[in-house]
Amino acid sequence: MADLQALADAVIKGDQKTAVDLTKSALEEGTGPGKVLEEGLIAGMNVIGTRFKANEVYIPEVLISARAMKMAMEILEPKLVEAGVEPIGKAIIGTVQGDLHDIGKNLVMMMLKGAGFNVIDLGVDVSPEKFVEQAKENGAQIVGLSALLTTTMPAMEKSVKALKDAGLDAKVIVGGAPVTQGYADKIGADGYSPDAASAVDLAKSLV
Incomplete structure (x- = not known):
């Protein structure tokens, strides 16, 4: 039996090499x-997510696990x-217009993929129109917006507003250093998450 x-x-x-080798051998054995x-x-990423929330590991460890x-x-x-x-759901994610920060966004994206979501990365400096167009095109259930600057x-x-005005069913979740639950409520987002692990729980609860 494959040792999952x-x-x-x-x-x-x-450990990327071992992760790849074990995935290959599990499939070869017919798992x-x-x-x-x-x-x-997913079991491995769940452990990392839990440890990250408990401050037992930090962003570098999460990124190394996500890469494996x-x-x-x-x-x-x-x-x-x-x-x-x-996949358990379809999500698109991007950093909003004028903002070029992507570490937080990439972390959320990796963790969502690790939880079984199909995730499309729109990158940074994404215009409201592009979010709407991509959400429509991909039939996204979740749209993730990230901002790191107050500006x-x-x-x-x-x-x-653009996503809501377009009448899309997608749930909009927001996050980033300056963003708070109060701000998320004020702008009409469907959810806010302070960190990547919580973002996954939030996304799961919305699909």
């Missing part, structure tokens, strides 16, 4: 790709598609 606990441990440690994803990769997961996902993704394993917070408000 060892795969989870490799993700937790951020279902959905099971490899759930009990190996990403390498393993490259092998797993085609197999998941073949097996017809559906770009109005762009976040404009983006939320």
